[in-house]
Amino acid sequence: METEELNIFDEYRNLLGIETREDVHRKGHWHETFHCWIVSREEGADRIHLQLRSSNKKDFPGLFDITAAGHLLSKETPMDGVREVEEELGLAIAFEDLIPLGVIKDQIHQEGFIDNEHCHNFLYLAKENSDLRFELQKEEVAGMVSADFQAFSELCMGKRGQAAVEGFKMADDGTAEPFAKTIRKTDLVPHSQSYLEQVAVRLKQVLEKA
Numbered sequence: 159m160e161t162e163e164l165n166i167f168d169e170y171r172n173l174l175g176i177e178t179r180e181d182v183h184r185k186g187h188w189h190e191t192f193h194c195w196i197v198s199r200e201e202g203a204d205r206i207h208l209q210l211r212s213s214n215k216k217d218f219p220g221l222f223d224i225t226a227a228g229h230l231l232s233k234e235t236p237m238d239g240v241r242e243v244e245e246e247l248g249l250a251i252a253f254e255d256l257i258p259l260g261v262i263k264d265q266i267h268q269e270g271f272i273d274n275e276h277c278h279n280f281l282y283l284a285k286e287n288s289d290l291r292f293e294l295q296k297e298e299v300a301g302m303v304s305a306d307f308q309a310f311s312e313l314c315m316g317k318r319g320q321a322a323v324e325g326f327k328m329a330d331d332g333t334a335e336p337f338a339k340t341i342r343k344t345d346l347v348p349h350s351q352s353y354l355e356q357v358a359v360r361l362k363q364v365l366e367k368a
Contacts, residue, residue, distance in 0.1 A: 160178065160179050160180035161178050161179070161180070162178065162179045162229065162231055163176050163177070163178060163179075163231060163232040164176065164177060164178070164179055164182050164187075164189045164190070164229055164230070164231060164232055165189060165190060165230075165232045166182060166187035166188060166189055167187075167188040167189065167190070167276060168188060169188055169263075169274075171188075171261070171276055174187075176232050179229065183271055183272060183273055184270075184272070185272070186267075186272030186273075186274055187274065188274045188275070188276060189229065189230075189274070189275060189276070190229070190230040190236075190275070190276050190277075190278065191227060191228065191229050191230060191239075191264075191275045191276070191277045191278065192227060192228055192229075192230055192236055192238075192239025192240070192242055192277075192278050192280075193224045193226075193227045193277045193278065193279045193280065194224070194225055194226045194227065194239075194240070194242065194243050194251075194256065194279075194280050194281075194282055195207075195224060195225050195259075195279065195280070195281050195282070195357070195361060196225040196226070196249075196281075196282045196284060196290065197281060197282070197283055197284070197307060197361070197365065198283075198284040198285070198289070198290060198304070199283065199284070199285060199368075203306065203307075204306075204307035204308075204365055205304040205305065205306060205307060206225075206304060206305055206307045206310050206361075207225045207290070207302060207303070207304045207325075208222045208223060208224070208225060208302070208303050208304070208305065208310075208323065208346075209222070209223050209224070209225055209226065209246065209247070209299045209301075209302055210222055210223075210299065210300045210301035210302065210303065210327060211223055211298070211299065211300065211347070212296065212297060212298055212299060212300045213300060214297065215298065217271065218347045218348070220300070221345060221346060221347045222303065222323070222341060222345055222346050222347070223346065223347040224347075225243075225247070225282075226242045226243040226246045226247055226249075227242060227277075228241075228242035228245075228246075230278070236278040236280075237253045239278065240252070240253045240256065243282075245295055245298075246294070246295050246298050246299050247292050247293070247294060247295075247299065247302070248291070248292055248293025248294065248295075249290065249291075249292065251282055255282060256280040256281065256282055257280060257281040257282070257283065257364055258278075258279075258280055259279035259280060259281055259357070259360045259361065259364065260279060260360065261276050261277065261278055261279070262277050262279055262353055262356045262357060262360075263275065263276060263277070263350075263352070263353065264277050264349050264350050264353040265350045265353075266347075266348055266349065266350065277353070279357060279360070281361060281364055281365075283364075283365075283368055294328060296328060296332075300327060300328055301325060301326055301327035301328055301334075301337055302325045302326060303323035303324060303325030303326075303337065303338075303339070304323065304324065304325055305321050305322065305323045305341075306321070306322070307361070307362075307365065309321040309322070310358075311358040311361070311362060313341075313342075313343060314343075314354040314355060314357065314358040315354075315355055315358055316343075316351070319342060319343075320340050320341060320342050321340070321341055322338070322339075322340050322341075323338065323339055323340075323341055324336075324337065324338040324339075325337055325338075
């Protein structure tokens with residue numbers, strides 16, 4: 159995976175060349191990613207779905223994150239990114255069913271890991287939670303939870319300190335066990351504050367019109 163080739167850009171999305179994924183994160187090159195947020199609408203209430211990253215992941219194990227996301231390889235477009243939804247969650251979603259939220263910058267800087275992303279964000283609006291039959295890629299995803307969208311939005315915006323999530327977590331024997339927790343921002347992958355705020359605002363704008 160570290161040898162995958164990614165397009166690299168400057169901060170303004172001007173293409174500069176190609177580097178390996180390892181070098182991209184070592185040198186801090188800007189690159190493109192695909193982010194899909196899934197929201198289900200049930201009896202007028204919106205719930206946003208988050209994945210629980212596997213404890214075996216190299217980066218941010220055991221934290222909650224975007225419903226499905228991944229890097230775009232050098233020869234891929236955002237349309238190709240929809241494969242991440244099926245690979246990670248087992249959901250066959252057509253790109254045409256996604257609602258574009260635009261490109262949002264995200265930066266995560268830690269020792270030995272510099273992540274500068276131009277994130278192509280999309281929303282998939284499911285009519286009912288029962289429509290979402292998750293089959294998880296166990297190497298990547300350890301469970302799925304959902305939260306009231308308003309509560310999650312306020313958590314992202316810094317207007318509340320915690321939010322309740324519920325869903326399931328995969329046991330060692332491969333069975334899904336009910337799971338519930340009250341999460342704080344520290345339980346999320348440490349995306350930049352500006353990224354989380356823009357995601358929350360853009361999701362809310364779309365959901366209010368849907």
